[in-house]
Amino acid sequence: MELRDSVVIVTGASSGIGEYTARRLADEGAKLVLAARNADKLEKLAAELPESVAIATDMMDSSAIERMVAQTIDEFGRVDVLMNNAGQGMRCPVADIKLEDIRYLLELNVVAQVAAMQQVIPHMRRQGGGMILNISSMLSTMNMPKLAGYACTKHALNNISRSARQELAADNIRVCLFLPRITGTDFGMNTRGSDQYDSRKGAPGMSVDPVEDVADAIVAQIRSEEEEVRRSY
Numbered sequence: 655m656e657l658r659d660s661v662v663i664v665t666g667a668s669s670g671i672g673e674y675t676a677r678r679l680a681d682e683g684a685k686l687v688l689a690a691r692n693a694d695k696l697e698k699l700a701a702e703l704p705e706s707v708a709i710a711t712d713m714m715d716s717s718a719i720e721r722m723v724a725q726t727i728d729e730f731g732r733v734d735v736l737m738n739n740a741g742q743g744m745r746c747p748v749a750d751i752k753l754e755d756i757r758y759l760l761e762l763n764v765v766a767q768v769a770a771m772q773q774v775i776p777h778m779r780r781q782g783g784g785m786i787l788n789i790s791s792m793l794s795t796m797n798m799p800k801l802a803g804y805a806c807t808k809h810a811l812n813n814i815s816r817s818a819r820q821e822l823a824a825d826n827i828r829v830c831l832f833l834p835r836i837t838g839t840d841f842g843m844n845t846r847g848s849d850q851y852d853s854r855k856g857a858p859g860m861s862v863d864p865v866e867d868v869a870d871a872i873v874a875q876i877r878s879e880e881e882e883v884r885r886s887y
């Protein structure tokens with residue numbers, strides 16, 4: 655994919671992987687739609703990046719997702735890439751998971767991703783193709799104490815992505831997965847459950863990827879259109 659002048663929606667763009675990837679995409683000349691709940695952070699980032707717009711979006715609100723995509727089309731006339739990055743973690747033993755927490759994670763990490771996909775697919779079909787990049791996690795491939803609640807949502811996202819890849823291939827819509835390992839952001843401090851952690855410090859036996867390296871890998875995947883990229887331990 656030629657990144658220059660491509661229209662890319664980045665959800666979860668106000669911090670972490672989303673923010674750094676948006677910066678790298680801007681360096682490549684992409685036109686960006688920055689989406690997240692924090693309007694102030696988005697506006698500040700949009701002011702720093704050329705040809706970018708900030709659209710405050712609560713991914714738990716399907717009507718807000720619909721408005722986000724409609725505004726993208728109004729602004730740029732097309733959408734070439736959806737980077738489905740918004741999400742939240744959970745660190746808690748299965749026996750102690752609050753049902754309202756896992757329901758929230760399933761809505762945010764799975765249902766909201768599907769909602770965003772469904773909003774961009776008709777536009778991509780009309781324009782002759784596009785790319786959907788869903789940000790998963792290497793934890794979806796592992797079984798680890800306290801991480802089942804989060805990992806199961808990403809496992810579901812993997813399955814949905816792979817099925818959609820087959821369903822949309824004839825429309826020239828590439829559905830791809832990026833599976834990062836622990837990344838040096840504040841993601842771990844915003845988890846649900848009983849046990850937050852500093853993801854910048856990693857975990858026993860697991861090294862931490864600098865967020866800049868992860869952003870570079872995502873940009874490379876968008877350019878190459880590789881179906882799945884894993885940052886293996």
